[in-house]
Amino acid sequence: MELHAEFIKMIYKEFDDETATMILKAYDKHDPVRGIKLNTNKPINLPFSYKPSLLNEEILIPDDYKIAVVHPFHHAGCYYIQDPSATLPVKALNPKPHDLVLDMCSAPGGKTTQILNAVNEGFLISNEVDYNRALKLVGNVERWGVENCCVVNHDGRSLPKYFSNTFDKIVLDVPCSGEGLYRKQPKHALNFNMKTIFELAQLQGELLEAAYQCSVDGAHIVYSTCTLNPYENEEVVIRFLEKHPECVLIDHGLKQAQPGIRNLGNKGARFYPSEDGEGHFVAKIRVKKETKRNTLTFKKYKSSTIEINKMKFTGHIIKHNDKIKCLKDRGPLDTDAHVIHDGTMIAIEKKGRYEFTQSCVYVPYLTQDIPKIAVDLNQAYQYLYGLSVDNPKTGYYLVTYQNQCLGFIKGQNNKYPKGLRNRFERY
Numbered sequence: 001m002e003l004h005a006e007f008i009k010m011i012y013k014e015f016d017d018e019t020a021t022m023i024l025k026a027y028d029k030h031d032p033v034r035g036i037k038l039n040t041n042k043p044i045n046l047p048f049s050y051k052p053s054l055l056n057e058e059i060l061i062p063d064d065y066k067i068a069v070v071h072p073f074h075h076a077g078c079y080y081i082q083d084p085s086a087t088l089p090v091k092a093l094n095p096k097p098h099d100l101v102l103d104m105c106s107a108p109g110g111k112t113t114q115i116l117n118a119v120n121e122g123f124l125i126s127n128e129v130d131y132n133r134a135l136k137l138v139g140n141v142e143r144w145g146v147e148n149c150c151v152v153n154h155d156g157r158s159l160p161k162y163f164s165n166t167f168d169k170i171v172l173d174v175p176c177s178g179e180g181l182y183r184k185q186p187k188h189a190l191n192f193n194m195k196t197i198f199e200l201a202q203l204q205g206e207l208l209e210a211a212y213q214c215s216v217d218g219a220h221i222v223y224s225t226c227t228l229n230p231y232e233n234e235e236v237v238i239r240f241l242e243k244h245p246e247c248v249l250i251d252h253g254l255k256q257a258q259p260g261i262r263n264l265g266n267k268g269a270r271f272y273p274s275e276d277g278e279g280h281f282v283a284k285i286r287v288k289k290e291t292k293r294n295t296l297t298f299k300k301y302k303s304s305t306i307e308i309n310k311m312k313f314t315g316h317i318i319k320h321n322d323k324i325k326c327l328k329d330r331g332p333l334d335t336d337a338h339v340i341h342d343g344t345m346i347a348i349e350k351k352g353r354y355e356f357t358q359s360c361v362y363v364p365y366l367t368q369d370i371p372k373i374a375v376d377l378n379q380a381y382q383y384l385y386g387l388s389v390d391n392p393k394t395g396y397y398l399v400t401y402q403n404q405c406l407g408f409i410k411g412q413n414n415k416y417p418k419g420l421r422n423r424f425e426r427y
Contacts, residue, residue: 001027001182002190014230014261019272024229033277034186035059035084036068037110040117040365041077042404047071052062053084054276055256056091070422072380076404077362082110085180085277086173089224090114092269092282095169096228097121100296102167102214104207107133109140111171116144123296124149125163127156127167131340138341144161145362150333151341157206160213165291169220170211174204175249176225176232178281180271197231204236212244212287220288223252226280228272231283234262247286277351299331308347308354309396311370318399322349328365356396357418370413373409374397378404384422388412 053059108128128134208354260268408415
């Protein structure tokens, strides 16, 4: 791989010769690594061979990544495909079932879905500044099939305006120069620029300060990047600790980590590109502050039942313009923040009739009373490609594979969204 001369110079300046040589060789020696994170809400038996990741035993490395991408279980939201090193910030955060958690820079959703596996009795706010990326985040939250998550669309630096002194756990995987991901994005390797790095470091420091403002006394903040230089890593953390000496670095618990530099030692976790994953940096901060906790509030829950296309749905029903949403056991989050996802969209009105959305396919309580058609693996692939499913009856049916819902048909018509279909092979 061709690397920028200034990047190579920086690596040899900041690391000892042995480490620098190891880093640079890894860009040519190993291919990118992709793993699978299972959705604990949708238990399955994986139908392909895999091995546990050495970086995170909860992540499985498939022998054939391409099969994992197109398999019906992936479409059904049974797992998320992710670089193993990208799962380490949440592993270090160690969220507990009742925690209130903030994922400050969330898209595309790997860390959010990882948190949702753990916080089954708590609540998660996932934020993304870029609206188009936020929509991808929403799609991945929907596929996970749970409703204890709200997606907001803000510059992370503005979040204290809405959520000050609120969260027990915060993961801040900041925008960065991405040096650890050059194997996945080779064209970016020639864009190395020290001016950009220092501008990013300024932004990262401001985001870390915002995370502090959103946290409660005793909270844990995990700061992470997917880059290698110390200016966006150790130096950002050190400046924060100088401003807030009452806050301290604590053990990150990541056994495979290399120590940080700039005197962080074992309190910083470095992962260099290798055969096990891409480059990453992680630091875990315990917050000390004397402020009163603010809590998340929700609008009053009102249970009702609505009939759509001769099927009944019960919960907190929200009708807004041409859309119908539902929440199983709570009202919407009560906030002035720009919320772009809260609850499950059931149906949208089109030409005077309601059509079911793909969103409700993934949520078990919404699909339990919808009639279903079970298909085998070959039929599932045909459906996911966009072909019709043999159905002698009229009306809406859910197509399922091994009890996992894939999407709707209406009579013979395939209703699986075109943007989600398998497009590279014909079945």
